[in-house]
Amino acid sequence: MTALLEIRNLRKAYPGVVANDDVSLTVQPGEIHALLGENGAGKSTLVKAIYGLIAPDQGQMLWQGQLYAPRAPNMARATGVAMVFQHFSLFDALNVAENVALGMDHPPRLRDLSTEIARVSTDYGLPLDPNRRVGDLSAGEKQRVEIIRCLLQKPSLLIMDEPTSVLTPQEAETLFAALHTLKDQGKSILYISHKLKEIRALCDQATILRHGKVVGTADPQTATAADLAELMVGTRPTAIARQVRAMGDPILTVQKLSLAPRSDNDTPLRDISFVIRAGEILGIGGVAGNGQDALLAALSGERSSQGDSIDLTGTPIGALGPTARRALGLLSAPEERLGHAAAPAMTLTENTALTGWDRSSLARGGWLNWGKAQQLAQDVITRFDVRTPGPQAVAQSLSGGNLQKFVMGREILQDPKVLVVNQPTWGVDAAAAAAIRQALTDLADQGTAVIVISQDLDELTEIADTFAALNEGRLSPTHPMADLTQEQIGLMLGGDTPIMCSEISPPEAQNPGPALAAP
């Protein structure tokens, strides 16, 4: 049998980094082939070469035995390659059919196209109304628009880049069923992911990339998740060590916190209420774009709200700015490391002063004490094993994982009462991710209330004591993590209320409790 796609010794280098080095891979017809690897392993570069977005430096590709060198995506599409990107390219103001028509070279009449979309969506079990405005769709439905747009081209190979990152578990199930239908029709799928569970459930063959090189192939049906993880990361993952701890008094009470959207595409916050106690790790799950950034900004003080909507040990802080909140012990670390949590071209010493100038008394009478700031930066580097030449290195010279360790360490060493983090291990290598999770757990062990906003459910299952889900700017009631099944979490992420035997700390009934003495 001729392979559908064969890649031989492909190499692509960017300044300072070899993204793909001697990569070979074969996709058979009717196969779901997993491309597995950590962030930065070179998966995206490889599929961009297949889709004609970049030209490889060396190596060749064969399509059904013929030399294949696409110079642009339209050549790839003409050959039979379609790709669903992680980020959507859709116009919110147009409806589904209009969006699909915009991507076509010779679109049929809209009415015919709508019929076609409806037919394809039923065939593959991906429900979608062609006449709905895209702006009103959920992330999962938007992804269906992209998938159906691809399927209308009748591709032989469908490339999917991290498709489940925007899906609830239930939506992912629907997607997997559709992918199986495609496979049964003899189509091939190249499936990019770093989630082992879904690869084992879905794929026939896996190619594992690490640092731009193929480090192995495996049959996901027979290989264990630990085997795959070891291939992907290079070491066996270690479990998080944690103490059994008793929760303390409530520290932070959020009551009916609402924020208006700042633009048409911004998610508002709607009546968010929760309570977090000392020593508790509250995991806030949610599919991307459901208000995570707004929630972090509202808690960090970058966006102010009604004064009494946020209460820190008896002090209303909703109207206070970031500096005043830090002084009271509420610290935070936003999702975007470069450009938000840290200034890219500034040194680690300067970036330490960024959030520490007031709380860690790095400035006296307006004059900065750079020696003290450098000392604190050095402490962070040593204590959190940040791999860098030293505090004088600029933030953008650090790898994602090291910079994230620095950002986390900077806040943790400033002795927070409450720490709010958004996507603490996003785009971070496995060793750094484990170190960060351990650090957050240790911090909670010492009595800090930690709020982890994350789209990674495995991460929340691993470290969170309690769980709430963010959906379209609304926060579900909080439940103990241990009481929740995967299915119940999925329902919460989708905005439904699962039937629970226990429900803890309904914010309306909760008193802030005795205020802790401020230092």
Place this chain on the structure above:
Amino acid sequence: MIRLEQRAAPAQIWTFATPIVAVLLTMIAGGLMFAALGTPPVQALKTIFYDPLFHPQFASYSRPQLLVKAGPLILIAIGLSLGFRAGIWNIGAEGQYIIGALFGAGLGLAAFPSESTILFPAMVAAGALGGWLWAMIPALLRVTFRTNEILVSLLLVYVAEQILARAAVGFLRNPDGGGFPGSRNLAQHSGTQNLELFANSGLHWGGVAAIAAVIFAYIVMTRHLMGFQIRVAGESPRAALFAGFAPKRLVIFCLGFSGALAGLAGLFEVTGPAGQISIDFNSGYGFTAIIVAFLGRLNPFGILMAGLLMALTYIGGELAQLTLSLPGAAIQAFQGMLLFFLLGLDVLTNYRIRLARRRGA
């Protein structure tokens, strides 16, 4: 074919090398232009860069002019550079320069013929206040109505010019001047004059203020929280918000500071080299200072050097017009080349040039 390839990190060396390479390239390209105009290029360049300082006949006049012209350029450029680093664009220093001169001169003329020793310091304060007030107009409009400070500050230059013209022929006109436009000559009265501190040095109080501003700006930018806020805001506005630095306060500070320094420059000019308020009192220092600020890489000591260099090309350019009969436009083109090459070479800080043949796919 030539390709530009992004560097992994900005090249430190090019940050310092670009001004030097730009000056050299300007000399080459300018030399070619002078040759095309029929002037020997080496002689033209010597007239512009060397003669103002060392020519046996002209240097005695033109050497002091160097500090006279560089002083206001540096003083204004230092003020502008703080805002420019934070992404706050005061383009209207020329207007603040005029209003500062009017405020200071107005006070001096109101007190005329007082010879009190506190009069001149009071005029200096009034000059700074005038520039500060004029800059507060774009600042307050921006923080309250989110108007664009580039447009507002620029358009206010033309308003200031109208006020200047009105003052010169109207309310500040010399009552003993026989009806001619222009105020009394402040440089001729001991209470209001700003003379050279050392004979034939060209250094007056404006030059002293410029040097003080360079040192002050350096210390504020490296040691003070305000300078740190300015750098963070320019480098990464979202990180500045996250740090809790209020952008509005920064706008007020940066526009106010640059306005006050421009006002000071105007005051020192009107009491010294210019001597009086006249219709054409302003001579474009406020605009040229923008070039000086960028030529100096927004770095205080860089601005010091750039101000001296820019003053040199002005004086040398005038000399070249006089002795070599070069057209004034050629000198302006020469100065334009300097900015062109500087900004063009800037790309090398973040990119490297690769000469590469396209490989067959």
